[in-house]
Amino acid sequence: MSQLRAEITRLLTVFQSAGAVRVEADILQPADVLLDLYGEDIRARAYVTSDPLRGEQMLRPDFTVPVVQSHMAESAEPARYTYAGPVFRYQDNDNGRAAQSEQVGYEVFDRGQADAIEADIFVLFHQILIPLGVTASTGDVGLLVAAIEGLTTSDARKAALRRHIWRPSRFQALLARFSQPVRAKALGADGQQIGLRDASDVELRLLQLVDEVAAPPIPQFEIEALNDLLEVKGHLPEALAQLQALAWRLPAIAFAVDHMAARLAALTSAGLDVSQIGFEAAYGLTAMEYYDGFVFGFYAQHAGWPAVASGGRYDALTRVLGQGRDVPAVGGIIRPELTLRLSEGDLS
Amino acid sequence: MIKLGVPSKGRLMQETFDWFCARNVHLSKSGSDREYVGRVDGVADVELVLLSAGEIPRELAAGRLHMGVTGTDLVHEKLTNWSDAVEPVAEMGFGFADLIIAVPACWRDVTCLHDLDAVAARFRAQHGFRLRVATKYHRLVRQFMKAEGVADYQLVDSQGATEGAVKNETAEAIADITSTGATIEANHLRILQDGLVLKSQATLWHSKVAEGDCRALIAKIGAGS
Numbered sequence: 001m002s003q004l005r006a007e008i009t010r011l012l013t014v015f016q017s018a019g020a021v022r023v024e025a026d027i028l029q030p031a032d033v034l035l036d037l038y039g040e041d042i043r044a045r046a047y048v049t050s051d052p053l054r055g056e057q058m059l060r061p062d063f064t065v066p067v068v069q070s071h072m073a074e075s076a077e078p079a080r081y082t083y084a085g086p087v088f089r090y091q092d093n094d095n096g097r098a099a100q101s102e103q104v105g106y107e108v109f110d111r112g113q114a115d116a117i118e119a120d121i122f123v124l125f126h127q128i129l130i131p132l133g134v135t136a137s138t139g140d141v142g143l144l145v146a147a148i149e150g151l152t153t154s155d156a157r158k159a160a161l162r163r164h165i166w167r168p169s170r171f172q173a174l175l176a177r178f179s180q181p182v183r184a185k186a187l188g189a190d191g192q193q194i195g196l197r198d199a200s201d202v203e204l205r206l207l208q209l210v211d212e213v214a215a216p217p218i219p220q221f222e223i224e225a226l227n228d229l230l231e232v233k234g235h236l237p238e239a240l241a242q243l244q245a246l247a248w249r250l251p252a253i254a255f256a257v258d259h260m261a262a263r264l265a266a267l268t269s270a271g272l273d274v275s276q277i278g279f280e281a282a283y284g285l286t287a288m289e290y291y292d293g294f295v296f297g298f299y300a301q302h303a304g305w306p307a308v309a310s311g312g313r314y315d316a317l318t319r320v321l322g323q324g325r326d327v328p329a330v331g332g333i334i335r336p337e338l339t340l341r342l343s344e345g346d347l348s
Numbered sequence: 349m350i351k352l353g354v355p356s357k358g359r360l361m362q363e364t365f366d367w368f369c370a371r372n373v374h375l376s377k378s379g380s381d382r383e384y385v386g387r388v389d390g391v392a393d394v395e396l397v398l399l400s401a402g403e404i405p406r407e408l409a410a411g412r413l414h415m416g417v418t419g420t421d422l423v424h425e426k427l428t429n430w431s432d433a434v435e436p437v438a439e440m441g442f443g444f445a446d447l448i449i450a451v452p453a454c455w456r457d458v459t460c461l462h463d464l465d466a467v468a469a470r471f472r473a474q475h476g477f478r479l480r481v482a483t484k485y486h487r488l489v490r491q492f493m494k495a496e497g498v499a500d501y502q503l504v505d506s507q508g509a510t511e512g513a514v515k516n517e518t519a520e521a522i523a524d525i526t527s528t529g530a531t532i533e534a535n536h537l538r539i540l541q542d543g544l545v546l547k548s549q550a551t552l553w554h555s556k557v558a559e560g561d562c563r564a565l566i567a568k569i570g571a572g573s
Contacts, residue, residue: 170497191453191536195514205457
């Protein structure tokens with residue numbers, strides 16, 4: 001236990017040396033904020049408890065939300081924070097994961113040049129973790145967001161696709177639906193008006209469904225290019241080359257590809273061996289819902305372990321929590337129990 | 349002594365008694381009709397335990413019952429990794445119930461989960477909270493919605509009269525069990541075409557946890573493998 005304390009202190013010190021201010025967060029968090037943000041799925045991941053006065057509370061499933069909230073309330077920028085403490089993950093299936101584990105995190109709120117900030121943070125995590133023999137994987141949700149924006153289709157369809165980026169099977173179902181002519185819908189049998197949803201909203205959507213039938217399908221070459229984008233995978237330099245080639249077919253991603261190229265250049269000039277860093281365009285899409293740009297994780301060669309560290313950009317989350325305000329945000333967490341075991345050579 | 353758990357009340361109890369009786373195992377309540385003590389004739393060393401159908405999954409998983417009769421829905425809802433704890437011995441052919449998702453019939457534009465998901469997105473944008481689905485089957489419905497990729501909804505707990513939740517404006521949709529669909533219809537609701545979460549029926553389960561030899565009982569009812 002004292003070794004774990006020492007490891008946590010060591011990691012906090014690294015982040016504090018990088019300019020981060022230590023912050024705290026309550027273990028008990030109001031459930032409504034987390035539920036509104038993550039949806040029903042969080043109940044399968046977080047311990048929910050309640051008392052008669054405060055109602056539903058959750059045992060902190062992560063630090064990101066309370067740290068963003070306290071930043072948005074105080075708002076001095078740019079800001080760098082570090083924190084440490086236990087997080088709690090409810091186990092709906094017996095997958096051998098610990099219900100309580102330690103996290104040490106680092107979050108940066110900075111309106112400066114995005115690629116440089118992302119590179120800074122990744123370099124810091126890389127310096128801490130690579131000596132432990134882990135491998136790095138990265139991705140960039142911004143590429144997919146840009147590709148959707150560039151599709152030849154209606155704003156409503158783009159919004160529907162964007163909404164399901166993190167649910168790949170639903171995303172593919174929507175893409176398949178939008179890639180062919182839509183047949184007129186057989187409507188349901190009518191009934192007495194009940195519930196909060198207005199009759200006018202039903203009427204409005206019925207009109208929109210008529211428009212849908214008239215909407216031209218998304219061109220096949222765009223669908224193919226989008227699926228090719230999701231397949232991009234390799235070490236950073238080759239993945240970048242694949243993406244640059246793909247940008248001829250998907251001009252909308254050119255800006256996001258340039259962003260990635262700039263980030264890669266920054267990593268190279270910081271002395272990282274980028275040929276050893278993995279990249280997957282679809283990386284993190286199932287596990288990390290609130291990330292909407294650069295994402296990363298560090299993995300040990302050991303089956304059953306979660307990522308030793310993970311993080312990314314989550315601008316949209318600050319918009320949701322900021323009630324009208326937002327701030328570019330990048331951060332990540334390290335699991336000190338795992339880094340400790342790696343440094344002791346314990347892979348059990 | 350093998351402990352056999354059977355629902356303590358109503359039609360489910362009677363149909364269970366009839367099912368066993370057809371296989372020459374006679375279950376009955378002993379003492380007064382109000383007393384929850386039972387007896388077993390036709391097979392040796394089996395004790396009848398009468399308890400709520402909802403508690404039978406937990407008792408099987410804890411190994412306090414060796415065998416028990418309850419619905420597939422309750423086992424799947426109440427036991428995580430249910431197949432580690434119990435195994436079905438026989439589907440009993442009664443107590444049929446489907447766990448389904450239903451929406452107000454006046455939502456003519458909503459006939460499938462794709463529509464429900466689309467309406468959930470606009471409902472949240474308009475009302476500032478997630479579309480509410482009333483149910484008591486939280487785990488089953490959550491897993492189903494996740495697998496089907498429905499977002500922007502929330503579950504609200506409803507332990508009874510769930511079909512009335514939309515009319516009472518405590519939910520926008522429901523997930524509940526139905527056998528004929530009559531109650532759904534009477535409450536101005538309509539079942540989604542692809543809204544079948546689980547087909548359930550009364551099932552005889554064997555605890556994988558309890559220690560004891562159930563072979564005599566299983567052989568007697570002719571369900572053994």
